[in-house]
Amino acid sequence: MSTVPTPAVDGDDDDAPFAPPRLRWLRKHPTLVTGALLLVLIALASLAAPWLATHDPQDLDPLARMQPPSAEHWFGTDALGRDVYSRAVWGGRISLVVGLSVAVLATLVGTLIGLVAGFVRGADAWIMRIMDGLMAIPGILLAIALMAVTRASLTTVIVAITVPEVPRVARLVRSLALTLREQLFVEAAHAVGTRLPTILLRHVLPNTVAPLVVQATFVAAAAVLAEAVLSFLGVGVPPQVPSWGNMMAEGRNFVAVAFHVILYPGLLLAATVLAINLLGDGLRDALDPRLARQL
């Protein structure tokens, strides 16, 4: 980096000229680093749940119901006398699995649909009308309705949350594909007789990765919240599963006497979603400054 004082465009260009390049990049994106660190911490804690938990998450103790936090029960106990801390540690797994699965599924399906819409003339109008229709139904309502026609399980929850997210990804990919289609390198590949699947795989897809990764993080954040909302409304994963949403749903009737039952899972959930959102914001600024304007 030059030592001549140049007017910094973004204001954060060269504040650490002597740091190694990689570290400097990290320092330039504090949001990304904060989000990633927080998320890794939460993921590690969830993976280590068997060792971190102080009690069996399903163990009932009728004599110690709705106890406030203490040395024995760090986050107190719930209405059935179960240890809130241990359940909360295990519950993180459900949220993370849902977030990750929905992000991956919605991105895969949405990308496929978006690419077809962007490259197959004739299919575009039809596909996008269907996507518009799906987007007109508020996502949470669609997920609730889908849960109403299936038996509650982790898989159905993941599918129910994925369906409303697919059109958003498809729309993004389609708009990227429409721009890329007109690019010289795609036209050139087409002109030398490269087949469409190869063009899509080798020339188009790599150019959609950055915005897709950003979009996927926001889908993951929305999915973690949606899982909690579905459970809270009583239409999420089966009640015996210790998910943060279920814990809060069970605590709903005892808010006045045992607020801690809702508070701790709620705070953990908020921290997780915040971590993913920060990661997404950071990635967006780092990978694609043009996207930064579009929320």
Next chain:
Amino acid sequence: MGYLLRRLAATLPVMAVVAVVVFLLIHLSPGDPAALIAGDLATADDIARLRVALGLDQPLWRQFGLWLGRLASGDLGTSIFTQVPVRELLAQRIEPTLSIAVLTMALTVAVAVPLGTLAAWRAGSWIDRAVMLFAVLAFSVPVFLVGYLLIFAFAVHWPWFPVQGYTRIADDPAAWLRGLVLPCINLALVYIALITRMTRATVLEVLHEDYIRTARAKGLGVLPVLGHALRNAAVPIATTVGVGIALLIGGVVVTETVFAIPGVGRLVVESVQRHDYPVIQSVLLISAAVYVLINLLIDLSYRLFDPRIVY
């Protein structure tokens, strides 16, 4: 006029897709829809009777045709659980939901647009950082957690507002408003975060335009300059308000549950537990129609903000 017709026509395929999705919903389930509706305690006889009563023994396309025909004449079907026409059921529940939605919307625009403009004007300052921090936090904390915190603080600890419940506006307008303060603040937070971010981003962009620099150079005060900027940023902001309606409708379901308000949102959740599909279908259909209609109106209002737009 031509634009209006074309824009109206464009909503038809969208609503057609919504209708197909909503209709197919109960046929998507892996099992027999009649058995699903009848519930776990039904006998084989019950299921068979229900299948005939609901027309589920007819071919699919014929069921769809009959259903569409009834919709066209304004018949949303009959609730399986309460045996009351869905239209009546919705009419009983619409007032609280509409009250929350309208007040939340007003509150959101009143708070978010000035807040976003302020953040853009003071971009990079601590005000801007605080606003952006609030926005990312509001996106991350579950609506119901905030709801209970609000109840805890402003209804239990300081008993300024009722804990839960709803008073009809005709019974007591003052109590109606008091009861809606906490639910609306609760629901508005996410929406405020969304609109504030969008306002900040678009106003910030407009503030870099040449005409803004000219306006400032000729000595125009801060407020008129921001007024210019806001007017030019109005179209994207209005678009976000429209798209955010989906968020609002989804949020109403949660807020009504937290504050025990007997609105359409509660009705949906109750109907899911009762396997009352005609009600669920109707609510889905109507919310989608509301979403499409509001976005249509917003599209048509662009000209008010920006006279350069000619249809």
